[in-house]
Amino acid sequence: MYSKSGAKRVQENHSKLCFIVTNFSQAICGFHLKLSSAIASSVLLNFNIWLGVEPDVVTFTTLINGLCKQRKISQAASLFHEMIGTGYQPNLIAYSTILNGLCKTGNTKRAVRFLSMMEERGFKPDIVAYSTVIDCLCKKGLLNEALDLFSEMMVKGIRPNIVTYSCLIHAMCDSGQQKQATRLLNEMVDNNISPNIFIYNILIDAHFKEGMIFEVLDIVNTMGNQGIEPDVVTYSILVDAYCKKGMISKAEDIVDSMKKLGIEPDVVTYNILVNAHCKEGMVPKLKILLTR
Numbered sequence: 001m002y003s004k005s006g007a008k009r010v011q012e013n014h015s016k017l018c019f020i021v022t023n024f025s026q027a028i029c030g031f032h033l034k035l036s037s038a039i040a041s042s043v044l045l046n047f048n049i050w051l052g053v054e055p056d057v058v059t060f061t062t063l064i065n066g067l068c069k070q071r072k073i074s075q076a077a078s079l080f081h082e083m084i085g086t087g088y089q090p091n092l093i094a095y096s097t098i099l100n101g102l103c104k105t106g107n108t109k110r111a112v113r114f115l116s117m118m119e120e121r122g123f124k125p126d127i128v129a130y131s132t133v134i135d136c137l138c139k140k141g142l143l144n145e146a147l148d149l150f151s152e153m154m155v156k157g158i159r160p161n162i163v164t165y166s167c168l169i170h171a172m173c174d175s176g177q178q179k180q181a182t183r184l185l186n187e188m189v190d191n192n193i194s195p196n197i198f199i200y201n202i203l204i205d206a207h208f209k210e211g212m213i214f215e216v217l218d219i220v221n222t223m224g225n226q227g228i229e230p231d232v233v234t235y236s237i238l239v240d241a242y243c244k245k246g247m248i249s250k251a252e253d254i255v256d257s258m259k260k261l262g263i264e265p266d267v268v269t270y271n272i273l274v275n276a277h278c279k280e281g282m283v284p285k286l287k288i289l290l291t292r
Contacts (some may be wrong), residue, residue, distance in 0.1 A: 001099065010026075012077055013163060016106065024278075030203075039194070049069065055092055056088070057090065059088070060079065060083040060094065061094045064076045064080055064097050064098065064101075065078075065096065067079065067101075068098070068100065068104070071101075073102060073105045073107060076098060079112075079196075080098050084121075090123070091238050093121060094130070095118055095125075098114065099114055099129055099133070100132060102136075103112060103132050103136035106136070106140065108136050108140050108142060111132075112137075112145075115129060127158055127160065127161050128156060130153045130164065131161065133149060134146045134153075134164060134168065134266070135163070135167040137149065138167045138168065138170065138171035141171075142155075143171045143175055143177075145170065146167070146168060146171060147168065150164065159191070160191070162188075162193055162194075162195070162199075165185075165188045165193065165195070165200075166196075166199055169199055170183055170202050172184065173202050173206030176210070178203070178207050181206065182203065185203065187201065194226065195226070195228075196228070197230075197231055197234065198220060198224075198232070200223050200234070201231075201237060203219050204216055204219055204220070204237050207219065208237060208238070208241035209241075216238075216241075230263075231263070232258070232263055233266065235255075235257075235258045235269065238254050238274050239254050239255060239273065240272045242254065243273070243275070243276035248273075248282065251272075251273065252273070255269065255273065
């Protein structure tokens with residue numbers, strides 16, 4: 001048994017040691033630009049010699065994160081499995097680090113398998129984990145696989161969030177599935193998740209590209225009913241769409257409406273107008289437009 005003073009010294013030393021270990025682990029991140037599996041292994045092997053303590057989950061996760069930032073995902077995954085083999089239980093940060101690394105390097109199949117592995121080890125993936133993989137699948141053009149994972153998630157009772165819906169709606173629009181995207185938007189609203197301006201802009205752009213003017217107007221009306229005001233991106237999409245259809249006067253009217261509402265056109269908006277007027281040989285009119 002320690003005396004009161006002895007117990008206090010032990011506690012103080014333990015606190016100091018924890019502080020050193022934590023800061024040492026964080027400092028390792030500073031070397032991630034030159035980090036390799038060999039250096040990571042050296043750090044782990046010498047951790048006890050340098051500090052007199054064993055490495056912990058934070059140490060492993062920090063090294064794994066450094067390898068992931070170097071896009072050395074295979075080495076990061078090996079270190080992750082070494083951590084488990086050594087008897088350490090990965091935490092949410094460790095799992096998320098590997099999952100993000102797999103997705104950022106385009107390892108979609110491994111990311112999907114990793115979700116299953118998490119469950120097998122008794123660590124249930126949350127909506128952030130699922131959304132990360134769904135986004136990865138969507139960006140790879142694997143919309144059907146993303147929808148399958150979405151359905152699997154729903155069956156397990158995991159409620160999608162705005163990020164999940166945004167990934168799927170964007171992917172649907174990119175693949176020309178505007179009607180399905182609109183249905184998903186309605187499902188989103190039914191689930192009491194309010195779409196943001198980013199999602200509406202994706203839908204407006206996709207519908208305009210397909211010449212679905214009336215559907216665009218419906219989307220804009222829906223935005224208004226939900227109290228979401230069009231932003232400069234929304235107006236630029238409309239200006240671009242009308243210019244591409246040769247309806248330059250209509251595009252100019254939209255720019256005027258923007259200004260009246262206190263929304264200043266940005267360089268994208270003006271570039272669209274400049275390009276359209278030059279193509280139509282309307283340079284003199286362009287000068288008037290830009291100076292008024």
